[in-house]
Amino acid sequence: MLALAGYPLGLRFLFVDPNDDSPAGEIAPLLATDYSAPEALDALARCDVVTYEFENVPVEAVRALEARVTVYPSVRALGVSQDRLLEKQCFRELGIPTAPFFDVGSLAELEAAVEATGFPAVLKTRRLGYDGKGQRVLKSSADVGPAFDELGGVPLLLEGFIAFERELSLLALRSATGETAFYPLAENHHEGGILRLSLSPAPNVDAELDATARRYGRALLDELGYVGVLALELFEARGVLYANELAPRVHNSGHHSIEGSRTSQFENHLRAVLGLPLGSTEPIGYSAMLNCIGSMPDEKTVLAMPDAHLHDYGKVPRAGRKLGHVTLRAPDRRTLAERLAALRPKIWDIG
């Protein structure tokens, strides 16, 4: 999607992906090798600018590249996003509310942390978690030992549970020139830890909530010396926003922006890392983005829906894999709700 957004700007791409069946290879040159492989670093160093859209690329590879070529977002942003403890500490230092959290290096530390949070609480690995992986919910003291045994051996974090009403996400962006912009908040719905549905602009967002989210986004852009699109996942509970995590990249909850915004997050990420003026983030009507997980819906059924837009990533189907998405657009919320009600069963009954 980055390449598709960049071609009209006259850009050319080189992708590096350890998987040799990466869909990027169908539409752009692909070097199918490890991110840290010398030939990958050499090839990337010959580009004008390097970026990434996966938060688990090795910090060392990005640091090595930064010495040779312009790389955005910064290695600091990448490092913070890869470590849930650093991430939560960063939020705390910036005055952004979070769930209570505790560094857990031993069963004794976990037991002490649970004393503080009470149940339920969530035990998470500090590193390499996404889409709900590397997490255990602790409902009672009986869960503590087994969860530590399952996840232990690596640094952990215990988080208190927030009885949140919904998840929102903010896409903040800054160009290398310093210009900043924010997309309207999106409301996200997960199932089994995987994003299923995103509504943008999120309903029931008043000016204060919006301003608070933007203030948090701006604080993070500043703190991290950030260039590009930054996604901030937030929980809303009784009018308070709690930061859950950040992603230093274009984000699934911003995929609606291809049709649902004046400028897509992909084009704006490219504009940002190239130091070009940012495009308008104003919405075009109301959008719903539905992920296609495990299998793709019938193409004709989707395309027959008014203002439905299919995005088939060309990936090999596999259970739980995001294979594509559909964006529905409508002139008002009511029409969007009607179209969504009609489309949902066509996409998810077969998933």
Added chain:
Amino acid sequence: MLALAGYPLGLRFLFVDPNDDSPAGEIAPLLATDYSAPEALDALARCDVVTYEFENVPVEAVRALEARVTVYPSVRALGVSQDRLLEKQCFRELGIPTAPFFDVGSLAELEAAVEATGFPAVLKTRRLGYDGKGQRVLKSSADVGPAFDELGGVPLLLEGFIAFERELSLLALRSATGETAFYPLAENHHEGGILRLSLSPAPNVDAELDATARRYGRALLDELGYVGVLALELFEARGVLYANELAPRVHNSGHHSIEGSRTSQFENHLRAVLGLPLGSTEPIGYSAMLNCIGSMPDEKTVLAMPDAHLHDYGKVPRAGRKLGHVTLRAPDRRTLAERLAALRPKIWDIG
């Protein structure tokens, strides 16, 4: 632009172009060989469906392919569009007004035709003309002999002159399933025979004018057994629409549809030739498409304009060559006019 519209639908492409620097080669497999070369025909015959976006591909090559693979639009549409006499006769048979026209095979026939049309009149080659090439305006009897000498030796056509107020174009489309749709009329402005600016939806189009244009478009779709996007160029003179020519392909006056329509002409052409449901042709606000001819404008200047969208085709610059376009979008005509006034000098002063 077809490939960029098709990738999200999960499509893969093979392009054939005699020029080995075709920009399509940057983003898709390109066979740089003659349209009629056996290896080109063999490779195309292995595709699921074949289409073209250049009206001067050889009819023989398309006919040979039709025997081996699904090809849209039909060879009949291609043949008619390549011959200005057949084209005008087709319009006449369908009751679509045209300028008076006469088949010209000799100087004597030309002189007789000029008697009927009077001056000014336009002498055109029957075949291989586009962007104003292969045409001579006859202003007086002194121009007749020299124009015949310059263009003669090939079959010609003399057309009476219509003092038209403006040029409009209609994009009509039909899916292989029979479903039809029409984009709103666009208003086109040329300079030196080359399209410079297209406004969509065209201003000052009443329901009757619109219905008349659609009736003509539908008659052509039916007559030509058409599948895909068909562009019909029309002159408006005192409320009457005269057909000028048709193009059996996606059309420059429809480029605005990438941002300015619910579904772009490129995606809809692909949906049509694949027998998929057509997407909405409803406009998104008001759009102006400006061609970049001979040179590209400064990228930062364009991208700093609100809701301006740059399309750099990645072509080698050459005088008179269409290198890209910019689409401006606005919520109302007045804002569009203001933005257009600001952008025009940035694009065309340097052209």
